Structures are given as C-alpha cells and as structure tokens.
Amino acid sequence: MLADKEGLGPSLTDQVVASFAATPDERLRTVMQSLVRHLHAFVNEVELTEAEWMAAVRFLTATGKMCDDVVRQEFILLSDTLGVSMLVDAINHRYATGATDSTVFGPFYIDGMPEREFGETMALTPGTPALVHGRVLTTDGEPIAGAVLDVWQTAENGMYSGQDTAQQHGNLRGRYRTDASGCYAISTIVPVSYPIPTDGPVGKMLEATGRHPWRPAHMHFMIDAPGFRTLVTHLFDEGDPYLGSDAVFGVKPSLMVAYRERPASDALARQFSFDGAFREARYDFVLDRGLKE
Template structure:
C-alpha cells in the first residue's frame, strides 16, 4: 500500500521525534486525500495557495503562515495542548503574526501611543501563583492603532508606536498609558483573506492588547487582554478569546489622582488586571 511505503521510508530517521512526526503526517495527509478525493486541478490550487502564503511572509512584520494557522484554529489547539494542566497561572492565547523584537524600553506608566485615540491607563500586578509580587518582570506590549493596523505593518505610523517593554516595580506593579484598543480585521490581502472570503467567514478580531511577560525562573506568558464590551468576542476570527482575559475599561475623571500621576489632561479610561506566572 502506498501510504505504508511512504511511512516506511522515514523509518531510519535518526531523531525519533522527527520520525514520529513525519510518519504521522503522511498517514493523516493520505487519509485526508482518500476521504476528499481532490481532482488534479484542486490539488494544484492547494499547491498555489501554499506557495502564495509563503510569498506573503517576511522576516520583520508579516507572517501569513501564522495567520493561516490562527484562522484554522491550529494555533489555539497547540496553545491548549502545551498549557493543558491547570496551575492557577493566567491563561495563554495566540501569539499573533505582528510581534516585533527590540521595541522601546518604557518607564512606569509611560504613554506608548504616538497616534490619536481615547486615552487609557492599564495597570495591575504580576504575581506568583502564591500571590507574591514578581519584581522586574518584563511586559512586552503591542496593539493596533485606531485604523486597525500595527506599527511596522502600517509604514505611516512612527517606529515603536503602540509598542513597548515595561517593567514591574518592587511590589510587582505595572502601569501602561496607551489608547483604547479597537476591533480590527486581520489582513485580507493575501491567501488567508481569500480563504475567509470563499468560505463566508468574517476577518474581525475583538479589541485587545497583546502581552508577552517574562521573568527569570518563570514560564513566559503570551496572552491578550480583551475589551469585555466588544461585539466580536464570540466570533473571533482566530478563536483566541478566553473569558478570564476580558477586562472592563471604566470611565475616569480628568482631574483625579491617577490622571495627575500620568499627566492626562482630559477624561480617560482605566482597566486593571493582575497577571499570574507559573514557575519555569
């Protein structure tokens, strides 16, 4: 049988994990082909789709294969498998295709927004599972501008706009000044967009902030904070929403103590959230 011939061809793979992956891939891929019986034209369409997906990737901003994985639910499935054991730590979610390394180091409460939007202060603590503060944890944060695009993706935005690396203080506290995140469509100008259009799916993600939080001795946390009032929470195009990651953006007065502390001259919103890290 052809399938077993191909499986056997990987039998001498030195790395046992690679051998298992390749043999399982062949079995499942062949099973898919037998079940669906694609025409040769459909098979070539699939090859072109994957080719075009690769062409839409670059080393800095755009990663169409991550986007494809996200929209097929594979990213969240991998996330669930790798974080299947309940520990009390903050839940994880998808990394997303628009992270950028080397973004500006920000001071406590510094404003990372250089484009217009409704002012927001996001603050809280980074804690151990036992509730102890974690000092000098790094919170790498990124979000879209009001036009629904990330800096780097949108070349008109200043470098580092709505991105930054914050650190917790001696009591584990962090504070970020930014703008209210907005719902936005994932990029639809590539193969993933064509797939969504052909299958009648919308491309929208609910408003969120991305976080990657690191501290020595702890597992790196990759997660989002979602606006609990967003209309796309139940139909996120990448299936990334978890109820524990929703926050309320409360209206605050222009002249209160927090506004003075972070030099906000008008009304603003505030969201609070405590992150909990698992031991590495």
C-alpha cells in the same frame, strides 16, 4: 488505502511511512510518520482532484510570498484562522496551575521595541486615552519584581506599526517592567476591533468560505521573568461585539477586562499625567514557575 497495482503489496501510505523509519530523532520520526498517515487519510477522504491539489500548492506558495522577516507572517495568520494556533496553545498549556491563560501569539510581533518607563505612554497616534495597570504575581500571590511586559496593539485605524508604514516606529509598542511590588502601568489608547489582513491568501480563503475577518479589541502581552514560563496572552475589551466570533478563535473569558471611565480629577490622572478624562483597565497577571518554553 490504495495498494500497489497488483493489490497485494503495501499501500502507498505504508511505503511513505516506512521511508521515515530510520529517522535518528525519535520525535521527528513520530511527527513525520503521523503527518503522512493523516495527510494521506485526508486526501483519500475528500478524493482530492489534481486541480484541487495544484490549487493548494499555489495557495501555499502565495502564502509564503506574503511573509517577511520583520512584520508579516501569513503562515501564522493561516494557522490562526484554521484554529491550529489555539489548538497548539491548548495542548502546551493544559497544566492547571492557576496561571493566567495564554492565547495566540499573532503575526505582527516585532522584537526589540522601545524600553519604556513605568506609566510611560506608548501611544504616538490619537485615540481614547487609557491606563492599563495591575500586578505580575506568582501562583502563590507573591509579587514578581523586574518582570518584562512586551506589549503591542493596533492604532485606531486597526493596523499595527510596522504593518502601517505611516505610523512612527514603536507606536503602540513597548517593553515595560514591574517595580519592586510587582506593579506595572501602561499609558496607551483604548484598543479597537479590527479585521485581520485580507489582501493575501488567508483573506481569499475567508471570503470563499463566508467567514468574517474581524478580531475583537485587544492588547498583546508577552511577559517574561527569570524562573517562570513565558506568558503570551491578550487582554480583550469585555464590551466588544466580536468576542463570540473572533476570526482566530483566541478569546478566553478569563482575559476580558473593562475599560472604565475616569475623570480628569482622578488621582490616577495626576499620577500618570492625563490632561482629561481617560479609561482605566486593571488586570493582574499570574506566571507559572517552570522552565522556559
């Protein structure tokens, strides 16, 4: 570390760390002092030039300008593509309880989407019809009635409603609830793999480093029930070619499902009003008892 100009006093890093010593909140003090140590160590390790420092400032400024209050969160996208989101996820969900694995939240969640009935379709745009259904259970295998599943996915063009202004409000989004037996049912379309947005700073970073922007096909879930930890997760199509190279490192083997072909004569087609062949995916979610995140 660099000392003062006489080479005898504390390093610049030590001085900055000490400046946070009186921070009243102990956790904030710990985070800020550790941030300074690691950030200064990085700058020293790579011997950051002034031009590179200014480029980083411009990059972060541009990242902030790409964010809005409703749909686009470029900083979450940056966190995702650097693996930070999944590292935070791993640290905060390392308890071995038998609950369903979590994964990244993603940058395109929208609060307040339509409340939907059991089995109601959330697809207002074309695609391969699909039924995604199963149960929400405790770690003891007991059903959880009234659990809320907040669900969202892209259309076949690889874009989310809200992100794509041509899509109707609430397309491929909805809030479903489990019945008395803990069962849920979602009529939708088979998800598709898609590239994350590359029109901002994150896209430029991926291009400059030779990385692809593709995510494997998936549906997002945020599942909430009183007395249980909120679960944020995905279901991935087990046949997708990008499972091994997800641009945001979000794939976990336990979250893969098969979309199996079902004929129009299937009993499920009659129950959920499919007028032709469709795909079926089954998955049981398991929630961990505990305080809310």
